Amino acid sequence: DVKVTQSSRYLVKRTGEKVFLECVQDMDHENMFWYRQDPGLGLRLIYFSYDVKMKEKGDIPEGYSVSREKKERFSLILESASTNQTSMYLCASSTEGQGANEQYFGPGTRLTVT
Amino acid sequence: AQTVTQSQPEMSVQEAETVTLSCTYDTSENNYYLFWYKQPPSRQMILVIRQEAYKQQNATENRFSVNFQKAAKSFSLKISDSQLGDTAMYFCAFISGGSNYKLTFGKGTLLTVNP
Numbered sequence: 001d002v003k004v005t006q007s008s009r010y011l012v013k014r015t016g017e018k019v020f021l022e023c024v025q026d027m028d029h030e031n032m033f034w035y036r037q038d039p040g041l042g043l044r045l046i047y048f049s050y051d052v053k054m055k056e057k058g059d060i061p062e063g064y065s066v067s068r069e070k071k072e073r074f075s076l077i078l079e080s081a082s083t084n085q086t087s088m089y090l091c092a093s094s095t096e097g098q099g100a101n102e103q104y105f106g107p108g109t110r111l112t113v114t
Numbered sequence: 115a116q117t118v119t120q121s122q123p124e125m126s127v128q129e130a131e132t133v134t135l136s137c138t139y140d141t142s143e144n145n146y147y148l149f150w151y152k153q154p155p156s157r158q159m160i161l162v163i164r165q166e167a168y169k170q171q172n173a174t175e176n177r178f179s180v181n182f183q184k185a186a187k188s189f190s191l192k193i194s195d196s197q198l199g200d201t202a203m204y205f206c207a208f209i210s211g212g213s214n215y216k217l218t219f220g221k222g223t224l225l226t227v228n229p
Contacts (some may be wrong), residue, residue, distance in 0.1 A: 004158075031203040033214050040123070042221040048147060048214060058216075090159065094215070102149075103217060 003027070005104035006091050012112045019078040021109050023091030030096040032074035033103065034058075034066060037088040046089075049074055050096070081113045116141045118208050120220035122175075127196045128228050135191045135223050137206030139198070145211030148189045153222075154202040162204070165189065167211070196227045 007022035025032065031050050035043040045058030047066040055066050065083060067075045074093075078085055091106040117140045127133035139148070146167045153159040155162050165173045165182050177197075181190045193200055206220040 029229065033217075040221060043217075045216070045221040048215050102161045102164070105151075107158050 004093055004097050004104050006089075006109050008022070008109050009107060010110050010112075011109075012114065013078075013081050014090055014114055015082060017078075017113075019081050019111065019113075021076040021078075021089055021091075021111070023070055023074045023093075023106055024072075025091075025093040025104070026072065027093065027095070028071065029093035029103070030071075030103075031094045031101075031103075032068065033092040034064075035072065035092065036060065037090055037108070043090065046076065049056065049087040058114040064098045081111075083113050086113045087111060116143075116146075116208050116210070116218045118206050118218050118220040120204075120206055120223050122223045123221070124224045124226070126226040126228055127193075129196055129198060131196055132192060132194045133196055133225065135193075135204055135206075135225065137189045137191070139187050139189065139206070139208050139222055141187070141208065141210075143210055143212075147209050147211065149207040149209070149217075150178070150180070150191045150207075151205045151207060151219075152200075152202045153205065154199070159205070162193070167202075193225075198227050198229060201225060201227045 005023045033048040034046040049055045049068040065077045089109045092103040094101045094103045119138045148165045150162040151163045163175045177194045203222045208218045
């Protein structure tokens with residue numbers, strides 16, 4: 001079974017702190033994604049990566065950056081956390097190929113910025 | 115740009131009954147894929163069912179089936195013999211056939227199955 005893990009289920013940070021959210025997948029998937037989930041808004045794509053060291057902006061990249069130094073690991077970085085970044089963050093991965101490939105999700109990290 | 119609309123923020127159903135969740139989408143493309151994902155409370159999101167736009171036959175997975183109406187751009191999910199474990203947030207999602215990454219999600223429908 002594909003396993004996508006995220007470093008923390010719950011995280012509380014202060015405004016202005018630098019925050020790292022880590023995601024690891026164990027299925028040698030080429031693609032990895034970071035989403036933000038907010039009530040009434042569904043899931044919105046922040047960034048994705050289709051290969052090591054490659055990244056592309058999603059729909060809401062402002063205030064975030066990412067890093068993919070190894071194929072299995074994809075990190076989301078909040079350079080200076082703000083209260084409007086309080087949210088659930090979901091990581092996902094999928095194999096390369098046509099659009100039908102399923103995305104496998106991690107359990108999510110609920111981040112609170114105070 | 116593609117959009118996905120789920121018009122029912124919340125629904126409820128009695129155990130063992132059938133329920134249908136609605137989804138409409140907007141695209142100018144002819145080749146694409148549609149998905150229903152399920153997110154149980156405090157648990158990981160998982161794929162329920164997928165449909166290729168070029169297939170006329172509606173996809174089915176055990177108690178889950180879809181009604182895919184390509185001309186109407188409608189993709190509803192039917193859950194038969196509802197079980198308590200079906201209680202979850204359900205998301206409809208779209209991806210272009212030419213893309214391997216850009217999933218567009220609807221806002222979700224919270225389904226509660228009552229005993």
